[in-house]
Each structure stands twice: as structure tokens, then as C-alpha cells.
Amino acid sequence: MKPAPTLSSAFLQPPGQTLPAALLALRQQRGTALADLPLPTRKTENWKYSSKYLKLTDEIAATLPVSGTPAAAAPGYCAVLRNGVLVSDASNLPAVAGIRVRRFSELSDDEAATLAQRLDGTLDRQAVQLAGLNSARFEDGLLITLEPEAVLDQPLFIIHETGAESSGSAFPRIYVDAARHSKATIVEEYTSSGTAVAMTNTVTEFTLGDGASITSVRLAMEEQNVQHLGATGVRLLDNARFESHCVGFGGPLRRHDLQVRLEGPGAECKLNGVVVTQGKQHYDNHTTIEHIAPHCNSEETYRNIAAGESHAVFNGRIHIHQDAQKSNADMNNKNLLLNNGAEIDTKPELEIYADDVKCAHGATIGQLDETSLFYLVSRGIGRRDANVLLTMAFINELVDQIPVEAVKETAQARLSDFFDQTFQEA
């Protein structure tokens, strides 16, 4: 038998050396660990449905250069990252007491050493090995610290632009350290420019101290020449609250692992997700919620819509540890198939070791309802508009919950364009 292909050494070339020593050392260590990493195949459980979309060719192994002017801008506070590096001129960082947004490269040696110890701490590295390539390659990163009680008065937009004017990959890295009772809303928008074959390989981590509250909004909307391999890790201490809204548009490969660890009693998370795919696009959401402490709540609602010959995957794992009594977990995944050629794979995974818990899960796959369609067209509404209305209806409930008006509008406009294409008259 032929040995399974491994990650090409081209991906493990040493990146730039502009970081403090502790971070350089961490990166090197992670790189060494990835050498000879077997690439996932359809026999790799957590890549079963998606391995065929992954194209880690040497062509995208190079780090994309930082040069070039980002196209993106955002209202209010924003940090614009082009190919993973902050573009100060294009950014408007918050000047708020107790809140700091800094590049990894500007940290003192001590600060960098502390950060190096904490990076990857929210993630199960075994489960996100490939997204973890980021830890071996990040050129720089953004450390966002919120001191105790600090409140960010407006959302901070992080605009990730993958500049694919040439082939290669961007490795944006974000670490948010929210101390006790701090509060912030952080929006991450993934965009791209250029038409060369490229990849966004991104990791964002959040640690929430006692009573901290973070709302995260994540829009994945790179163009079709860009693969997206991303992970988000979240660690919550006592009574902390994490709310996440992810909206994803399909691409050649789209993978997002979201891992949440409820480590302190009373912690809670709410995870919403919307994915739309068309043509031959792909999107794979893998979420994991670790109920480690007792009295924690989790609520998860994901919706996928797949048209054409596209392929959407949802894998939702809830792991309730032995000590996590009085856990309350609710997971719901609904899917809409718009064409016979489309595929959706959904898998709820519940592992429960505590005996006094409430845990509910549901997954459905369906098609547009003929009766509803007839009702709409019987009022003179064209079939195409009726299809768009019904398809939007499937996700409106989640889109409406996006707590930042400007992002909600961006998402709605993008979704509307998406469905216009999907239902183009034959």
C-alpha cells in the first residue's frame, strides 16, 4: 500500500523572523510537530466529507506578501489585516481605557513569553492539526487585551484580507484576552483580493475570565480562488458568556472548527451559524462544546443551504464531562437542499458522562415546501422570487440575530446576491 501523502515540506519553510524570541521558538516547535503530518483522507474521521476539497499544493505554500493596499474598510473601530499583518494606516484602533490592541511583533520579551505559553491553549490541537499550521507560520498577530471591567463601547471590526495577487497563503492570528467582567463585540470579516490560487489559514482564540462577555461575529466571504482553513478556540471561566454568529459562503474549500470550553460554573455559550453553498462549492463546520464545569449552558443553532452540486457539512460535538452536572445543552441543525445534485452531511455527536444533565439535539434535512411555494405564487409572486423568499426564510431568524447592524446588512446583501445567482432563471 502506498503511504498516505504528508504535508509538503514547502509548508514548513521558516517564515519571517521579526517576532520576539519566545514566539519564534513556539512557531518552530509547532512546525517540527507538523513535519510528516499525514494529510487527511476520507478515512480520517473529522475530514471524511471534506478531504477531497483540500488542495495543499506547493503553489500555495509561500507566505503571501504584506505589500499592497487593502481594499477593505469598516465603520468605527477597525483593524485591517492584509495577509495576516496589521495595516496601521487603514486601521482605526480603539482608544478606550483598559483595552489594548497590539501586534505580536511589538510585545516585550516578557509579554511575548506569556503569550507563547497561552497560544493554542483554547484548542484541541489534535483535532485541528491543519488549522494549526497557522501556529507554525504566523508572520505576526493581533493581541487584544481587555482589563478587568473594561468595556468596548462599539464593535471592533477585524478585516482579514487575503491578498491573492500572487499564489500563497495568509496566516492571520488573533488572541483575545478578556479579563473578568470585561465586555466586547468583535467582528471578523474574511475577504480577499486578487485571483491567484491562495489560502487563508487562520486561528482566533478567546479567553474569557469570570463574568466576561464576548460577542463574536464571523463572516467568511473570500472569493473562489481562496481556500479557507480556520479555527476558533474559546475558553470560558465562571459565569462568562460567549456568543457567536458565523455566516459562511461556500468556496473551493471552506473549513471552520469552532471549539468552546466551558471551564467555569455558570459559563454559557450561544453559537449560531449560517452556511450557503452553490455550484461546486464546499463548506464544513465542525463545532465542539466541552462542558467541563457544572451549571453551564450551551445553545447551538446552525443552518445550511446547499444548491447546485455543492456540499455542506456540519459536525456538532457536545462533550459533557463527568463533573459537569446540571449542564444544559441544546443543539439544532437544519438543512435545506435546493437541488438533487447538492449534498449535505450532518452529524450530531453527543458524549455524556454526567447523569444530571439536560441535552437535546436535532438535525433535519429538507427541501422547499411545495405548499408554501404554491401559496406565494398564487398571489402573483414569480417562482424565482418565491424561491428566494422561502430560502431566505430558512435563515432569516439567525441573520436577524446578528447584533451589529452594519454586519447584518452586509450579510443580507451578500445572501441576497447569492440567492439571485442560485435562482437565476434557466
Next chain:
Amino acid sequence: MLSIKNLHASVEGKEILKGINLEIKAGEVHAIMGPNGSGKSTLSQVLAGNEAFEVTEGEVTLNGDNLLELETEERAREGIFLAFQYPVEIPGVSNLQFLRTAVNAMRKHKGEPEMNAAEFMKLAREVSKQVDLDPAFLKRGVNEGFSGGEKKRNEIMQALLLQPKLAILDETDSGLDIDALKVVSDGVNALRSADRAILMVTHYQRLLNHIVPDHVHVLAGGKIIKSGGRELALELEERGYGWLGIKDEVAAQ
């Protein structure tokens, strides 16, 4: 206006309509009565263009044009409106968005400019008052969580907004208490005009106390077996369907 000749229709291979003949002129109100299973709802659905029903024979014309060749949405744009017996709940689509999309589809068809959100909101508020629906319903999902009476009023509201040439009311009185029946009837009476026809399909006579028909037809076994004026409905109420030689299910209720 509407001419139905020898109409046969089946669902899942079973023939339900077995040769319907009916002429409706502009300005007229017709009532079709009959026991359960006689084909009343099938007739409504076939006229509106529900593809679950297959027309196997006969013809239907609207102002001389072949109705059966038109898609459901084209029929609606030509002026056919069906008030559903069981209006569909569509969570996630707001009533306002639904109604505005429908009204604008009609306006576009007629070559009129589309209404913007503000203009439409004003119109919708006025019409919702006419059927005694709280304008707050406009923001809710289409029929979502509406009571039976609210759904029926929403249907009539749609008819008032869309101003059809032929309004078909399928069991519009079912599930209504006496107050709601009055509101719905007032709405339907407001639709009456010299250039519009109304076809009411009903199980009971009581609606006809509020909306007085010009013609009453009895449908049984997929055929119209008797036609008459208003007095036929009263006679049916008094004597049931038995004297017409059909199984009397209505009188028993």
C-alpha cells in the same frame, strides 16, 4: 368572465371533478355548496393552478383566454385570487414583505411603478384596519401563529390589496365566530363591484346571510346537479341535501 366547460380533474389518478359547467359574469356573486368530498375545494385549487391536480378534460377561459395554459402566478396576475381554506404559515417571511412582493408583482405586470416600503406600509395599514387586523400582524411571519379567524382576515386583506377580477373564497367562513364572520363578510362585500366576480365555496348557508349571492349551485359527486337563486341556499338549509337525492352529510351536523 369565467367560463368552465365540461371540466374533469383528478388527483393521484382519482377523478374528483366529473364534468363541471359554469358561467360567471362580471359583477356576479356565485355560491357553490355541497357536502364534504363533493369536489368544492378541488374546483378552487384547479382554478388557481395547483399542480397537484391534473385536468384531464374540458376547458376554462377567463375573459376568453385559456386559463389552463397559464402558470399559477400568471393566473394571479390575470386576476384570479384564491382565498385558501387553510392559509399557509410561512415563518421567516414577514407578512409585510410577502404582501409587498405580491402587490409589486401585480403592479409590474400592469406596467405600473412598484411601491416603495413607505408607500406600501401606508396602504397596508389602511387595509388591515378594514379587516380589523392589528397592523402589528404585518411584521409577523406570514400567518405565523395566527388564529383561524386572523388567517381568514389576512386572506381577505390580500384580496383587498390585490383587487382581483375573480375572487374565489374557499370555505372562508369555516372556523369563524360570529364577530369574525361579520368582519370577513364586510371585507368580501367591499370587494363586490360591477367589474369583479366572486365565487364562494361553502359548506354552510350562514355565510350567505352576510354575502348575498346572485346564483347558488349544488356540487355533488364532481358535478353541479342543481342551480338556482338565493332561495336555493335557504331551501338547502331547511331541507338538507337529501331531497336532491344525495347523501345528506350537512344536515347531520
